[in-house]
Amino acid sequence: MRRASTLAFAGIIVAHLAGCGAAAKEAAPEAPRSFGPNDAVTRTANAAPRDREVDAAEQAYAKSAPASPAPPPAGQPGTTAGGMNATTPATTENKPKAEPSKEAAPSREFVIYTARFVMAVYQVDQGIAAIERIARENGGYLSIKKDREITIRIPRQRFDAAVGSVDKIGDVLHRDISAEDVTDEHVDLEIRIKNSRAMQHQLTALLTRANVKEALEIEKELHRVTEELERLEGRMKLLNDKIAFSTITVTFEPRGTTLTTQRPRLPFPWLSGLNLPTLLQLNEDK
Amino acid sequence: MKRLIFSALLGLSLLACGRPFKVSTAPGFVPLDDQHPYGYEYRSTTPEGVVVAIRVIEEESRGDLDFWSQALTLQLRDVSGYALLSTKNVSSRDGTHGKRLEFGHDEDGKPYTYWVSVFSAQGRLFIVEAGGATEAFDRSRPSVEWMLATVKVKCDTIVSPVLASRTCNRW
Numbered sequence: 001m002r003r004a005s006t007l008a009f010a011g012i013i014v015a016h017l018a019g020c021g022a023a024a025k026e027a028a029p030e031a032p033r034s035f036g037p038n039d040a041v042t043r044t045a046n047a048a049p050r051d052r053e054v055d056a057a058e059q060a061y062a063k064s065a066p067a068s069p070a071p072p073p074a075g076q077p078g079t080t081a082g083g084m085n086a087t088t089p090a091t092t093e094n095k096p097k098a099e100p101s102k103e104a105a106p107s108r109e110f111v112i113y114t115a116r117f118v119m120a121v122y123q124v125d126q127g128i129a130a131i132e133r134i135a136r137e138n139g140g141y142l143s144i145k146k147d148r149e150i151t152i153r154i155p156r157q158r159f160d161a162a163v164g165s166v167d168k169i170g171d172v173l174h175r176d177i178s179a180e181d182v183t184d185e186h187v188d189l190e191i192r193i194k195n196s197r198a199m200q201h202q203l204t205a206l207l208t209r210a211n212v213k214e215a216l217e218i219e220k221e222l223h224r225v226t227e228e229l230e231r232l233e234g235r236m237k238l239l240n241d242k243i244a245f246s247t248i249t250v251t252f253e254p255r256g257t258t259l260t261t262q263r264p265r266l267p268f269p270w271l272s273g274l275n276l277p278t279l280l281q282l283n284e285d286k
Numbered sequence: 287m288k289r290l291i292f293s294a295l296l297g298l299s300l301l302a303c304g305r306p307f308k309v310s311t312a313p314g315f316v317p318l319d320d321q322h323p324y325g326y327e328y329r330s331t332t333p334e335g336v337v338v339a340i341r342v343i344e345e346e347s348r349g350d351l352d353f354w355s356q357a358l359t360l361q362l363r364d365v366s367g368y369a370l371l372s373t374k375n376v377s378s379r380d381g382t383h384g385k386r387l388e389f390g391h392d393e394d395g396k397p398y399t400y401w402v403s404v405f406s407a408q409g410r411l412f413i414v415e416a417g418g419a420t421e422a423f424d425r426s427r428p429s430v431e432w433m434l435a436t437v438k439v440k441c442d443t444i445v446s447p448v449l450a451s452r453t454c455n456r457w
Contacts, residue, residue: 120369122390123397171369171390252392254367270343270413271361273325276391276400279337279417282329284318 110183113159113246117166118174124148124252127170131250134165140245148252153245162248173255182239189236196229306342307412308379310436312429330433336418336426338433343411354404354411355385362389368400379438382407386434390420399423401430407439 119127128150132142135152138161144151154162163177203222210218305327311317315330315338329339349357355373362368368389376386384405391398400417414437416430417423423430 120363120390121367121392122369122371124392125395171363171371173364173367252367255364266357268343268357270325270341271357274358274362274402274413274415275366276393276398276417278325279339279400279415280335281324282318282331282335282337283324284320 110181110186110243112180112182112242113156114178114180115159115163115166115246115248116176117172117248117250118255119169119250119252120171120173121148121252121254122170127250127252130169131166131248134162134169138162138165143247144249149249151247151249153247156244156246159246159248162246166248166250169250170252182243186236186239186243189232189239193229193232193236196225196232199225200229306408306410306440307340308436308438308440309340309433312433314426314429315433332418332422332426332429334418334422334426336416336422336430338414338416338430340437341413341415343413345409346411347406347409349406351383351385351404351406354406355387358387358402358404362387362400362402367391376403376434378405378407378412379436380441382412382439384412384414397421401434403434403437405437405439408441412437412439 124147128145131150131152132145134140135142135154138154138158140152140154140158140162142150143153152162167175200222203218203225207215207218207222307327309328311330314332315336316332317328317330321327321329321339325341326339327342329337331337359370363370368391370387371390372388374386374388376384378384382405384403386401386403389400389402391400397420398417399420401415403414405412405414414434416434418426
């Protein structure tokens with residue numbers, strides 16, 4: 001009996017230790033995952049096949065590049081190189097344990113927030129003016145203004161506050177808030193830009209030692225790469241702008257068009273006769 | 287004797303005919319004649335065009351007050367884009383429970399107020415509407431509220447005039 005209880009105790013200890021081990025094993029890969037930029041690196045590897053030819057050029061360029069390029073400023077969006085550096089195990093170990101919330105932030109870094117409101121048609125002018133005021137108060141700006149529709153851009157950090165303020169302006173018939181994760185697209189663009197730059201540098205270097213015939217070919221290629229780079233940089237700028245400034249659109253209109261097709265028609269014709277114009281259209285039969 | 291009783295009953299039943307409600311027109315309002323062709327049992331207006339009107343939907347005992355107020359809200363707010371500013375529980379002068387939906391809506395860029403009250407009694411629906419340009423409506427608001435408070439659903443029984451129909455709609 002005593003032997004059995006000793007065995008059971010030993011079993012519990014072993015199971016406990018095994019459990020700890022399993023937990024430790026599971027926890028280990030979690031730590032680097034909490035870094036947004038690390039994720040980006042993983043995704044970059046997946047995105048690479050499209051740029052295989054450019055990657056080759058990049059590798060060639062990397063050999064001739066300075067050994068330790070200066071890191072880009074911290075917190076600047078679209079700085080993969082810095083992100084890559086941040087994922088080194090040394091950095092992970094040095095991070096205090098209390099920082100997971102801070103680490104979780106980068107995963108929200110490449111998200112485009114958009115809100116669309118449909119409001120009842122009452123005091124539209126005042127409503128539009130109030131929304132413009134919300135944009136100003138939150139450090140945003142007016143994007144588009146029409147008779148019954150307004151679009152404002154708000155710094156991402158003030159998005160929630162601005163949405164809360166818009167909610168209080170009038171009778172909200174419909175609200176549609178979306179968060180689009182564009183991390184994949186962002187990382188893909190970063191890599192493509194990096195590779196294009198590498199190719200551009202390599203071609204420029206080749207141009208200095210090429211003969212006339214080769215120079216013509218290289219220049220043609222250089223022109224193509226430069227064009228591609230400009231296009232990619234333009235896309236990146238646009239994407240960064242969409243990430244940095246959330247878009248809020250408010251439309252003052254009935255939901256009628258969608259609602260009447262979606263909801264069952266009630267068999268009470270008098271209901272549709274209820275409206276202000278009918279009430280105020282005064283006639284008298286003598 | 288039988289003839290006398292019959293005549294009395296006939297007289298009482300005739301008294302019960304006509305509008306199935308009573309309403310007093312406030313000073314400053316003028317009642318309009320024969321509003322039947324326009325779907326109203328009663329309609330009155332101020333010189334500024336603030337209008338109070340009553341519709342009666344006959345033989346409509348289906349649905350309770352919540353059903354009708356929700357149907358009205360869906361129709362006016364969601365389908366027509368009226369802003370629902372407030373909802374109030376109200377009672378007519380005879381004690382019939384009802385609901386008042388207070389809407390706002392822009393007409394030609396100008397804000398208008400539109401109140402719709404609904405009462406369900408005697409197998410009928412009573413829709414009491416009041417509306418006008420918000421500026422004018424706010425000026426006439428005390429009169430409008432007074433008129434709405436005078437609305438009284440008549441009892442649809444032959445003895446109602448005798449009992450003055452003070453309590454029948456509370457049953």
